[in-house]
Amino acid sequence: MTDRITVEGVYKIFGRSPESALAMLKSGETKEAVLQKTGQVVGLSDVSLSVPVGSIYMIMGLSGSGKSTLARCINRLIEPNAGRILIDGEEITGASEARLREIRRTRISMVFQHFGLLPNRTVLENAEFGLKLRGVPAAARRKKVMEVLEVVGLASWANHLPGTLSGGMRQRVGLARALATDADVLIMDEAFSALDPLIRSEMQDELLRLHRTFHKTILFITHDFQEALKLGSRVAIMADGMVMREGVPQDIVTKPGNDYVAAFTRDVNRAHLFDASSVMVESSPLRLDGRASGGRDAEGEPVFIVDDSMQVVGVVGPRQLPCLADGSAIQSLMSKDYETVCGTEKLSVVASLCHRDRPIAVVDEGGRYLGRVDPLQILSRIGAPAAASSQSRGAEA
Structure with missing residues (x-):
């Protein structure tokens, strides 16, 4: 980047x-x-x-x-x-x-702490102010500003004065003014x-x-x-x-x-800070036809089953895995008793899914398999803070 x-x-x-x-x-x-x-x-x-x-x-x-x-x-x-x-x-x-x-x-546009709005100008006039300074014709700038006001949820307030708005709404006007300039x-x-x-x-x-x-x-x-x-x-x-x-x-x-x-x-x-990807163990799923999608996973852990597009379709527990070597069909062994979470899901949500020993698969935004959640890592991530370095430059500030 x-x-x-x-x-x-x-x-x-x-x-x-x-x-x-x-x-x-x-x-x-x-x-x-x-x-x-x-x-x-x-x-x-x-x-x-x-x-x-x-x-x-x-x-x-x-x-x-x-x-x-x-x-x-x-x-x-x-x-x-x-x-x-x-x-x-x-x-x-x-x-x-x-x-x-x-x-x-x-x-560069700025959004200020105390809104910086002109009290005697409408929401629309405040939001278009930057474009007006730039010399954009009235019709073009108002079209642009109304599009942005629609996005920030203030289109119906375009003709109101700032004094009639709540603090949050006035800050939205400031955001709209900044966004309108592109x-x-x-x-x-x-x-x-x-x-x-x-x-x-x-x-x-x-x-x-x-x-x-x-x-x-x-x-x-x-x-x-x-x-x-x-x-x-x-x-x-x-x-x-x-x-x-x-x-x-x-x-x-x-x-x-x-x-x-x-x-x-x-x-x-x-x-609320760390996400599922931070407690994910990269593991290799099996395809529906029994082909492996990488190296062997750790022994004693469940193995997720994926289709050709890497979407999770089931899971095989460690007790059932030896049966695969005997030629049993995956479909007869796999279970639907699992959870899936996106890698960006916060641990507050992931931890709530850790119940009844159901394995949790981590997927990307397209639903493709990435790995599995290690519950012990969740405890490690949300546990006691790490000790600070003995160096404390500026600690007295």
């Missing part, structure tokens, strides 16, 4: 003499030392990361960690003091003002943090649904680790202007790497 956004060694210093603070940081001085000796505030310190095309990339951290500063550097609302930022390989840190305006109009990148800065918990959860589900529809690259800023785990395909955890840990959510939870990151992972509900 190619990268949509690339951040390379970015620094941001807030103060009148950033050069001296930058030199101190590059020589190994800390953020606190820079503040004490120069009075300047370190916003970002040597930040590097890559955001894959079509991903939801979460930048997570507490207040003052640098996450919002990084988001604003990426669209150059804030100018970095050093480093490079590229979008699809184009370096925007050196872009002219004219090119930068074009990038903001066509390549920008490649959406930057969402604490977009759901002002919402009530129930509405926030609904908006998270809505964002995942819209992401499946529009396949945008989303850079999502949050202070909520549970939100980062729910939404993110990759997560960067920041503190003191630095990236403390970066990776896929499951790896961050199982291998936090330092005490600071481990503190966020301690109370994670792992049953």
Whole structure:
């Protein structure tokens, strides 16, 4: 997968003499030392990361960690003091003002925490605002916006003012405005943090649904680790202007790497984080004609039976397997007493199926056999958190 956004060694210093603070940081001085000796505030310190095309990339951290500063550097609302930022390989840190305006109009859209809606404009007028700035003719932009409002469930509210909408509905207007521009990148800065918990959860589900529809690259800023785990395909955890840990959510939870990151992972509900593929044992099924589809599976385990398209049609228990060697037909030995789950199904669902010793087959989205669930692995995955590394860089932050 190619990268949509690339951040390379970015620094941001807030103060009148950033050069001296930058030199101190590059020589190994800390953020606190820079503040004490120069009075300047370190916003970002040597930040590097890559955001894959079509991903939801979460930048997570507490207040003052640098996450919002990084988001604003990426669209150059804030100018970095050093480093490079590229979008699809184009370096925007050196872009002219004219090119930068074009990038903001066509390549990057933002969704704000407090909606950023114009109170005296209708839902439709708010949603079409970006297209209007771009100079799109009225008929074309209204056609486009009504299509997007239909997708986010607000078409019937097109002529209402924002004040008549709930918080969740107003945030949907903000999403519609961003989506209507067809920008490649959406930057969402604490977009759901002002919402009530129930509405926030609904908006998270809505964002995942819209992401499946529009396949945008989303850079999502949050202070909520549970939100980062729910939404993110990759997560960067920041503190003191630095990236403390970066990776896929499951790896961050199982291998936090330092005490600071481990503190966020301690109370994670792992049953809602890990999926069936994480507890799957790759095993070889048998075809209906008795042909093997790979190497021999572990002894004492059931063997699933598949048809020519790798769809599961039955299972043969370990006690019946010796009969196959005697020439018995598979159809006379196999049972329908099994379960199937998609590899993306969360363990909270998979665990509920582990009853009456029924074997569980893992399949892909097309129903093709991938392997079987190991119940002992479920317990391992949702058990006690892994110990953090003894290294605790930034643990005091």
